[in-house]
Amino acid sequence: MRAITVDILQSTDQGFAAGKIADALQQFASEQPVPIEPMHASLYALALARIDFFTLALELLLNAEASDPTLIKQVANDTDAFDEESLAA
Numbered sequence: 648m649r650a651i652t653v654d655i656l657q658s659t660d661q662g663f664a665a666g667k668i669a670d671a672l673q674q675f676a677s678e679q680p681v682p683i684e685p686m687h688a689s690l691y692a693l694a695l696a697r698i699d700f701f702t703l704a705l706e707l708l709l710n711a712e713a714s715d716p717t718l719i720k721q722v723a724n725d726t727d728a729f730d731e732e733s734l735a736a
Contacts, residue, residue, distance in 0.1 A: 652711045656718045661708055668704035676700075 651671060655664040676695055682688045712718050 652707045653715070653718060656708065656711060665701060665704045665708055668707055669700040672703055673700045
């Protein structure tokens with residue numbers, strides 16, 4: 648999963664990457680075979696419904712960024728351009 652996280656982070660910003668990773672995690676979890684025993688299947692379905700995939704994805708992103716700071720994209724502050732224009736005037 649780390650390789651997927653790094654690949655997505657290198658091509659998109661963190662917010663969009665978290666959504667894509669959350670979707671991938673949810674798809675992976677839903678594709679797993681359901682337990683055969685009815686009680687286990689019921690517990691599995693309940694657990695799957697309670698998982699916050701976005702939070703899991705965000706944790707993956709934060710851990711990937713912590714282990715490799717080059718993955719952090721520098722987001723330009725919208726006021727930077729305005730400040731430079733006002734200083735030039």
